[in-house]
Amino acid sequence: MDLTSPDDPLDDLLDEFPVAVAALAETARAAPPAGLRARTLEAALAARPPGRPAAVVEPVTPPEAFAESVADMVALLGELSPDEWDVGALDTWTVRGVVGHLIAIEQYIGAHLGLWPMPPEYVDDADHRLMTESSVAAARDATPAALIRMWKARTAAIVARVAQMTDVELDERVVVHGVSYRWRTLLVARTFEVWTHASDIRAATGRAPVDPEAGRLRLMSEVAVAALPIGLALTGGVADGRSARIVLTGPGGGAWLQPLDLAGSEEAQNTDREPAVTLVVDSVDFCRVAAQRLSPADLDAVIEGDRALALDLLVGVSVFAA
Amino acid sequence: MVPRRRTVRVSIVLDMAPTAGPRAADALLGARLRAGDETALAEAYDQYSSLVYGVARRVTCDSTMAEDICQEVFVHLWERGCEFDASRGSLRSWLGMIAHRRSVDWVRSHVRARAREHRSNVELSVATVGSDVAEMVIESDLGLRARSAVASLPPPQRDAVTLAFFGGHSYREVAELLGIPEGTAKSRLRLALSHLATVLPEEAMTWI
Numbered sequence: 408m409d410l411t412s413p414d415d416p417l418d419d420l421l422d423e424f425p426v427a428v429a430a431l432a433e434t435a436r437a438a439p440p441a442g443l444r445a446r447t448l449e450a451a452l453a454a455r456p457p458g459r460p461a462a463v464v465e466p467v468t469p470p471e472a473f474a475e476s477v478a479d480m481v482a483l484l485g486e487l488s489p490d491e492w493d494v495g496a497l498d499t500w501t502v503r504g505v506v507g508h509l510i511a512i513e514q515y516i517g518a519h520l521g522l523w524p525m526p527p528e529y530v531d532d533a534d535h536r537l538m539t540e541s542s543v544a545a546a547r548d549a550t551p552a553a554l555i556r557m558w559k560a561r562t563a564a565i566v567a568r569v570a571q572m573t574d575v576e577l578d579e580r581v582v583v584h585g586v587s588y589r590w591r592t593l594l595v596a597r598t599f600e601v602w603t604h605a606s607d608i609r610a611a612t613g614r615a616p617v618d619p620e621a622g623r624l625r626l627m628s629e630v631a632v633a634a635l636p637i638g639l640a641l642t643g644g645v646a647d648g649r650s651a652r653i654v655l656t657g658p659g660g661g662a663w664l665q666p667l668d669l670a671g672s673e674e675a676q677n678t679d680r681e682p683a684v685t686l687v688v689d690s691v692d693f694c695r696v697a698a699q700r701l702s703p704a705d706l707d708a709v710i711e712g713d714r715a716l717a718l719d720l721l722v723g724v725s726v727f728a729a
Numbered sequence: 730m731v732p733r734r735r736t737v738r739v740s741i742v743l744d745m746a747p748t749a750g751p752r753a754a755d756a757l758l759g760a761r762l763r764a765g766d767e768t769a770l771a772e773a774y775d776q777y778s779s780l781v782y783g784v785a786r787r788v789t790c791d792s793t794m795a796e797d798i799c800q801e802v803f804v805h806l807w808e809r810g811c812e813f814d815a816s817r818g819s820l821r822s823w824l825g826m827i828a829h830r831r832s833v834d835w836v837r838s839h840v841r842a843r844a845r846e847h848r849s850n851v852e853l854s855v856a857t858v859g860s861d862v863a864e865m866v867i868e869s870d871l872g873l874r875a876r877s878a879v880a881s882l883p884p885p886q887r888d889a890v891t892l893a894f895f896g897g898h899s900y901r902e903v904a905e906l907l908g909i910p911e912g913t914a915k916s917r918l919r920l921a922l923s924h925l926a927t928v929l930p931e932e933a934m935t936w937i
Contacts, residue, residue: 439782439799440792444774447800448767451807457767461811652768656760662767685768687761709757 458662460625467622469577469594470569475623476601477562480509483605484555487612492551496611497604500543505604506554507546511539513561516597519581520568532584569594586727595630596727598623603698603728618691624659628690631697631724632663638723639667644716649683651720655690667720684712686720696721699728756815763810770807777821778803781828788832789839798831878925886921893918 455461467475487502496502515532518525532538546554569590577591588596598619606616619627632653639646646667654662664682688696688708695701703721710717761769781802786795802824806813813823879890892903904914 436779437783437786439778440796443782443796443799444771444778447774447778447803448771450800451770451804452767454804454808455765458765460765461763461808652766654761654764654766654769656757656764660764662761662765687757687766 458664460659460661462621462658464621464625464659467620467626469591469598469626470566470572472598472619472623472626473569473594473601474566475620476598476605477566479617480601480605481555481559481562483608483614484551484558487551487608489551491612492554494611497607501547502608502611503546503549503551503554504543505607506558507543507549508536508539509601509604510546510554510557510561511542512597512600513558513565514542516583516593517561517565517568519583520565522564522568535584592630595626599627599630599694599698599728602627602694603700606695606698606700619659621658624690624694625661627694627697628655628659628661629663631694632665634697634727635665635720635724636667636669638726639719640669640723641726642719642723644719644723649713649716650681651716652682652685653693654685654687655693656687657690660690682712684710684714684716684720686710686717693724697724697728699725751819752815755820758820759810759813759815762807762813770803773806773820773824774803777824780821781824784825784828785832788829789835791835794835795832798828798835801831802827879921882921882924886917886924889914889917890921890925 484506492503493501496505500508511529512535514523514526515529515538517523518529528541529538549557572590577594578589580587580589581593582588583593602619602623608614609616618624632655635651635653636646644667646669648668650664650666652662652664654660667683686708687710688706692701692706692708696703696706703718706721708717708721758769758773762773778799782795782799785798785802786792789795789798805827806824813820879887882890888907889903892898892906893900898906900914900918901911903918904911907914909917
């Protein structure tokens, strides 16, 4: 054993190991018995099933997640100065306009819950943004206090109603903007939307972004991953019996082996379990892509396998944000 | 069962920094492990099992025990991967440290058990076996030879080696304890290792 060469790996090892281990580390390498790999992986996966994050995440329900996003937004709006309400926040909308948009959406969702009649101007609900333009315009002349009051009143009624929903009710479907959702999925989508607009306002007013708590983020991640097949289909991508491994890192992340054919289809049942692509990305960044607040081209992601498919998935996952 | 990767990893980076090095790779692997990506565990095993198993076998001189330790280390990595922090060191060193620590723990308990069993007819006794494994090792036949070899070193090297091997200190700690520059500590240790490698059989270096 020659330990005197200036290029000896020992030099590097001394930087990392206690000396006794350093002396062993490189010289002691020995191939373990062949069967040990399978036994080791089996023991590990028995201790923690695949896909489950190592960190314990306090689970939250979709109604709770929505309530958390609402509470964050209420707190944010309460700290805005009068000038900040007129700062440009999203395309042509100021902060005032964003809140006007949300007031209209809460009015629309509350009507679906039976809390109040559906306003006639929302009968044409195909375009999520266009249908709220009258409310956005009206917000220009309202005081911040009045806007906060209106939004709080509507969201408080919705939060109270959905908190009472049973599992059966949460699984019932509702058609919003022409798309059929289960209520539990719609509430997570609304959680997404309120968090996204809060992020818009934070960015516009020079505030640091605030990530959702791990439980809320986990729900958002799950819904975004589950939306990949339909997103891929809607954007013209081809699933072709393939699947994707999605690894979302950070709090609220997880790992999923997601079939890419539409749920319930014959192809989805026969999905090849070896994924065509593995996408590793931070969970918040993935949600920001889904919310169309981060372009796939600007995303720090590692992809193994079919890169073109990965890009199709990243484009498809944001289809609902439109 | 997690299959072996059939292809070499093709790292597609949309806009990842091109200078990302081993530390970034370790950070990514750690993040995947924490997220629950079982293929990351398989990758870690394929990459580091020979190191972990090798260290365990060298320290314990017991292949069966080395297998158990190797399995324990990777189960620990999977269950407690959040303890690994790539900003503080490489995954290689983290795994090597755990393998070494567990192996030393086994040697310690094994020697104690032997001491209890043969207290009357061997020199080892509860009284002579100290809390430091190095003391136990040095009391063994092989340890005696190693001690003799260490004793033959020039005093500066001997002091450094004694602290490093038998005290379990890093070279930086050795430098601090001896009040010498880190480079000097590293140099003395390298020279000492070189000398010991020539005068001791491979088996003895195993104990060290």
